Amino acid sequence: MRTSLAACLAAATAASVLASPATAAAERAPEGGYWHTKTVQVLTHPRKVGRDEKYWVVERRVSEEWSSRDGRSWVAFRRLGATPKTAADRAAWKRDGSPDQWSYRTEGMLAELSREPEKGFVKQVKGGPGWIIGYTRLTFEELQAAPADPEGLVSWLRRLNTAPGEPAPDMNQMHGAYENLLHNVPVPKAVRRTAYEVLSKLPGVTVADAGKNREKLTYRRQDAKHTALHTWVIDTKDMLLVERDLDTVHDGEQLLAKTWTMTIESGWTNREPAVPGAR
Secondary structure, three states: OOOOHHHHHHHHHHHOOOOOHHHHHHHOOOOOOEEEEEEEEEEEOOOOEOOOOOEOEEEEEEEEEEEEOOOOEEEEEEEEEEEEOOHHHHHHHHHOOOOOEEEEEEOOEEEEEEOOOOOOEEEEOOOOOOEEEOOEEEOHHHHHOOOOOHHHHHHHHHHHOOOOOOOOOOOOOOHHHHHHHOOOOOOOHHHHHHHHHHHHOOOOEEEEEEEOOEEEEEEEEEOOOEEEEEEEEEEOOOOEEEEEEEEEEEOOEEOHHHOEEEEEEEEEEOOOOOOOOOO
């Protein structure tokens, strides 16, 4: 376990294989008109549903993002339907009359669920072009110029994530900053590789072989009553995040609202922005 960011950087630097200029140039030449990320999230609805019987249901949601190299972006979202979580929940659902829809009020708002996929939407993101990292909006060219050495990358991310007039954040605790580079923004592969190396060596992060050119990173954050287990699965061939899980326990019980799994696909594509399919 590393106990300082300096130690993390030293280890990551030692593990890095710096790309030749030709390799770096090849990595910086994207194919396709859009950087695209698709996320399918599976989560237990945080409240039991049902009329005469009460049972848990699992929801599936798909979201997609497209970004063109001129900084325009689009988002799409669709709920793919809810189903009983376990065999016992399915039996309770059948005893409840096998409903296709559920609704209830919570904090004055109407919550509605359905077994059928909803229509979904796709829309262009308003605001200026570019990608926002922390408190900074960047162009595609600036993303391509992101540092690919550990010390430089951490310094770059620290600067981008420092709020005006506030002290710089502790980059040992900024796991999400490195995760973001592994799927959400179109940085070169060499930069993703370095982000993975730094993330994998942060204090408390453990690494295990997940097979098929994949490695599983795990980090546990806990206090007296609360435990959150964060898991990342990285495709080490393409240096892309392919799965992200969160398992949260509070006072000995699983906190369903903060427990979920995600599968992630990302890369360059020519597919135009559209409502996600039901696949």
